Amino acid sequence: MTHPDPKPDEPTGRFAYEGLERIFHEKARLGIMTSLVTHSRGLVFADLKDLCQLTDGNLSRHLQILHEAGFVEIWKGFHKKRPQTLCRVTEGGRQRFLEYINVLETVVQDALKAASGSPSSPKLAEGWSPI
Amino acid sequence: MTHPDPKPDEPTGRFAYEGLERIFHEKARLGIMTSLVTHSRGLVFADLKDLCQLTDGNLSRHLQILHEAGFVEIWKGFHKKRPQTLCRVTEGGRQRFLEYINVLETVVQDALKAASGSPSSPKLAEGWSPI
DNA sequence: GAGACACGCTTTACTCTATAAAGCCGGCAG
DNA sequence: CTGCCGGCTTTATAGAGTAAAGCGTGTCTC
Numbered sequence: 438m439t440h441p442d443p444k445p446d447e448p449t450g451r452f453a454y455e456g457l458e459r460i461f462h463e464k465a466r467l468g469i470m471t472s473l474v475t476h477s478r479g480l481v482f483a484d485l486k487d488l489c490q491l492t493d494g495n496l497s498r499h500l501q502i503l504h505e506a507g508f509v510e511i512w513k514g515f516h517k518k519r520p521q522t523l524c525r526v527t528e529g530g531r532q533r534f535l536e537y538i539n540v541l542e543t544v545v546q547d548a549l550k551a552a553s554g555s556p557s558s559p560k561l562a563e564g565w566s567p568i
Numbered sequence: 569m570t571h572p573d574p575k576p577d578e579p580t581g582r583f584a585y586e587g588l589e590r591i592f593h594e595k596a597r598l599g600i601m602t603s604l605v606t607h608s609r610g611l612v613f614a615d616l617k618d619l620c621q622l623t624d625g626n627l628s629r630h631l632q633i634l635h636e637a638g639f640v641e642i643w644k645g646f647h648k649k650r651p652q653t654l655c656r657v658t659e660g661g662r663q664r665f666l667e668y669i670n671v672l673e674t675v676v677q678d679a680l681k682a683a684s685g686s687p688s689s690p691k692l693a694e695g696w697s698p699i
Numbered sequence: 700g701a702g703a704c705a706c707g708c709t710t711t712a713c714t715c716t717a718t719a720a721a722g723c724c725g726g727c728a729g
Numbered sequence: 730c731t732g733c734c735g736g737c738t739t740t741a742t743a744g745a746g747t748a749a750a751g752c753g754t755g756t757c758t759c
Binding site: 451452453454455457459462464467468469470471472474475477478479488489490510511512513514515523531534535538541542544545547548549550551552554559561564565566567568 | 582583584585586588590593595598599600601602603605606608609610619620621641642643644645646654662665666669672673675676678679680681682683685690692695696697698699
């Protein structure tokens with residue numbers, strides 16, 4: 438074997454988390470993407486808004502961003518003579534989001550590993566002063 | 569039993585993730601906190617900088633923010649006649665960070681649950697147009 | 700038929716913030 | 730004493746999240 442312990446995604450620095458794509462790493466958009474991945478047939482604007490507890494303007498802007506990135510499709514239609522917007526995640530969006538989620542999983546693992554280990558902080562040697 | 573299925577942290581809306589504290593939910597600070605929780609005895613500025621792959625100014629600012637929030641302690645000292653800064657997570661910081669991590673874990677669970685389920689998007693009914 | 704009102708979003712304006720670049724300060728070498 | 734380097738801080742700027750305002754269409758009521 439050439440590589441006893443490959444560790445594919447960690448060139449040099451630990452805890453750098455380069456894979457945490459900015460576009461997904463945002464409370465509101467995390468909720469939107471999770472909602473859309475969960476409901477693969479799509480969600481109308483109002484339902485998505487309720488699921489994610491967002492205001493209209495807010496959801497609109499985030500959807501615009503995700504759409505420009507090619508991660509969600511936006512379809513316009515009508516329901517009872519009122520306009521309706523249907524949102525669906527694209528296949529690419531789905532994949533990239535799940536990659537992001539994998540990185541997030543390693544973050545959680547790292548943190549929990551640390552938590553189980555060291556209990557509490559010891560005193561410092563002389564010569565250090567706070568603040 | 570009064571509550572068959574309590575679900576403590578979910579009042580009404582799903583995928584809202586209110587527990588995702590802004591101060592931790594940031595790539596750089598996630599790395600810093602994980603590093604500090606992992607090294608409970610503390611880390612000097614330079615080591616932390618390398619671990620998180622941050623620039624000096626960047627790390628300085630993020631530490632300042634975390635310190636003002638009471639989540640990290642900053643100690644000043646000297647090493648070989650050069651100033652050194654030692655950073656340690658506070659007990660409160662450690663706790664709050666792990667709470668944040670728990671929320672992050674539910675995000676990951678939600679997304680992965682969705683991923684295992686629905687495969688791909690069906691066609692839309694007539695009357696919808698894209699963009 | 701003309702306001703008034705509600706629905707379903709979009710657009711705008713503001714504030715906050717991450718980060719690159721510049722600055723600062725003491726020690727050391729020549 | 731002049732310049733340079735290590736070890737951070739401070740500043741400046743671009744970018745982004747979000748509350749508030751705006752807009753267009755349908756549906757009442759009088």
